[in-house]
Amino acid sequence: MAYALDPAAVAAGYSLEVHDSLGSTSTLAMERARAGLPAPLWVVTRRQTAGRGRRGSTWTSPEGNLAASLAWPVPAGLTPERVATLGFVAGVSLEQALRRACGPSPDPAAEFRLKWPNDVLAGGAKLAGILLEYEAGPAGAAVVIGFGVNVAAAPEGLPYPATALATLGRPADAPGLFRLLSGTWMAASGLWDEGRGFPAIRAAWLAAAAGLGGPVMVEAGDTRLTGTFETIDAGGRLVLRLGDGTHRTVSAGAVHVGRAAAAI
Numbered sequence: 001m002a003y004a005l006d007p008a009a010v011a012a013g014y015s016l017e018v019h020d021s022l023g024s025t026s027t028l029a030m031e032r033a034r035a036g037l038p039a040p041l042w043v044v045t046r047r048q049t050a051g052r053g054r055r056g057s058t059w060t061s062p063e064g065n066l067a068a069s070l071a072w073p074v075p076a077g078l079t080p081e082r083v084a085t086l087g088f089v090a091g092v093s094l095e096q097a098l099r100r101a102c103g104p105s106p107d108p109a110a111e112f113r114l115k116w117p118n119d120v121l122a123g124g125a126k127l128a129g130i131l132l133e134y135e136a137g138p139a140g141a142a143v144v145i146g147f148g149v150n151v152a153a154a155p156e157g158l159p160y161p162a163t164a165l166a167t168l169g170r171p172a173d174a175p176g177l178f179r180l181l182s183g184t185w186m187a188a189s190g191l192w193d194e195g196r197g198f199p200a201i202r203a204a205w206l207a208a209a210a211g212l213g214g215p216v217m218v219e220a221g222d223t224r225l226t227g228t229f230e231t232i233d234a235g236g237r238l239v240l241r242l243g244d245g246t247h248r249t250v251s252a253g254a255v256h257v258g259r260a261a262a263a264i
Contacts, residue, residue: 001175003044006183013039014182023050025069026133026146033071033135033142044068044178051148064152065164066174070185074141075194080134082195083143085236087118090130090145092204093188094120097180098128098149102170110168113210116229116238116255120149121210125163127154151177202232211257216240220253229257 003018022028022045029043048067061067074083091114098112098120105111110123120128128149135142150164151174165172188204191197206212209229216229218240225248227240238250 001173003175004179005042006179006186008186009042009182012186014042015039016042016044019043019045021045021047021049022067024048024146025051025067026131026144029069029071029144029146030133030135030142033073033144034137034139036139037071037073037142040073041071042068042178042182043071046174048148051146061148062153064174066147066149066151066177066181068178068181069144069146072143072145074134074136074143076140078141078194081235082198083134083141084132085195085198085201086143086145086189086192087130087132088198088201088205088232088236089185089188089192090132090147091118091120092201092208093181093184094128094130094147094149095208096184096188097177098165098172100180100184101172101177102165105168105170112208114205114208115210115257116232117236117252122163122165122168125154125161126150126158127163127165147181149174149177198234198236202234202236206231214257217256218250218253219256220250223253225250 005014005016025043025045025048032041045067047063048061051061051067095112095114113121115121118130119126131146133144150162151172152164152166154162154164192201211229214229217226225240227242230239230241233239233249240248242248
């Protein structure tokens with residue numbers, strides 16, 4: 001199957017570049033953004049050799065997996081703080097696309113779950129990652145949202161468990177998943193409405209959240225916090241209830257939920 005956009009994305013003026021091999025879809029998408037974007041642009045590659053993850057990690061994507069990035073021109077007046085909540089729009093979009101591509105899981109414990117801030121889990125293992133990069137330049141501000149989904153295979157040698165749709169017995173193909181994603185993005189970003197509709201996105205994200213109401217541990221530099229994952233706030237920050245009943249709000253950090261948090 002060839003890569004193509006959902007008709008709703010085409011009607012909205014989105015464009016698509018498809019490549020056989022790239023170092024990073026997000027790198028190329030940001031280059032296009034720096035040159036000036038009249039409308040949002042999706043960049044997809046069949047094989048990615050040097051994708052970027054959070055905290056400088058690499059994310060390779062062999063043929064059969066999905067590597068896609070969206071370069072989105074930021075409207076004038078939209079603050080970086082509001083733009084940052086697009087990460088939750090991306091998470092909701094990807095979780096919905098995965099459910100539509102694969103249908104319900106025969107094992108409820110293996111359902112797709114959103115891990116704060118930007119991962120998708122299945123059965124407690126990482127299935128997909130999302131990375132946001134914001135840049136303001138002479139051509140205007142833009143955000144690039146990178147999606148990496150283990151469709152056919154999961155990378156090996158990671159410091160955390162990872163899985164793939166094929167491993168889970170939930171068949172899908174990367175082009176079909178991408179077309180669904182470009183459509184669910186249209187619906188979720190419309191609901192977000194330049195941040196005015198974030199409460200609805202927040203509710204949708206929480207409905208699929210991994211570890212909500214359970215143990216969580218957050219590492220940020222030399223700081224380690226343990227408690228209960230209570231919610232995310234109106235800005236998308238993680239809210240922990242500590243053992244003494246007080247609350248802490250976290251803006252960034254490495255997060256472990258459920259059994260992974262309890263084991264550390």
